[in-house]
Amino acid sequence: MTLGQHIRVLACVVVMGCIVGYVLNASEIETDSPYIDYIKAAQLPFTEEQYIGDVFHGYFELTHWEYFTARQGQHVVQFTGTHGEQQLVFQFIVAKDRSSFELGAIKQNDIVLTSEAKWAYMKQLAAIQKESKAG
Template sequence: MERKKRTIFWIIPIAILGIFFYFFGPKDTITDNEYIDYMKASALTSDSQLTTEAAFSKVCEKGGWEYFETKMFERVVEYKGKCTVEGKLEPVNVQFIVEKDKSSHLIGAMLVNSVQQTDEQRDAFIQTMHK
């Protein structure tokens, strides 16, 4: 009887870890989603006639779109690609926070070569896409 108790004490923690990993572990990348479609078709900024997809295709190459939700249940669409920044081709990530009803979006964080940019640098990059 003593041996069975020890076995159960090993099985229960392993099962708990397995369940935790299943629910909170890494998720598959979502690359086809209604929020991604919304971002591609929406205007980059409120004063722009250019869609987000067209704007990125002007200055970027080898780009892709991903969707994920944060722990605060924000819906984030992220563009990843190689874009021309200050005359050089750099890896760029730009995040857009999309409202649940897809009525509007905010431009979130921007990384260039894995370094987060300031809001001013991000806005300057977005303005170069209008030219």
């Protein structure tokens, strides 16, 4: 990809992130937060030795992390990144005390994935990361 294409992709990712945040009625958005640190250090579902931050930064390009509190009071960590021609947005709903999280929405190329599709995607990420470490 050319530099111009990278810039267009990044702009699209940022816009998608803002749109998804708006849908959840986000309050102030932060890019440096203990909630982001918690998700980066959390284990990827279906694994015991793979951490979300490592997997995402090893697989995606043009990555960006954000934290915001939704008007409903939910603590949301949002990750945006690209892989090839795909643009993805992941949202994690984090407990106030950062003791647990739920996988929220995943948006792939402007399409919100179904519950089954988002878990299948997470399993695929875990498998790809495991293969890359073994090989």
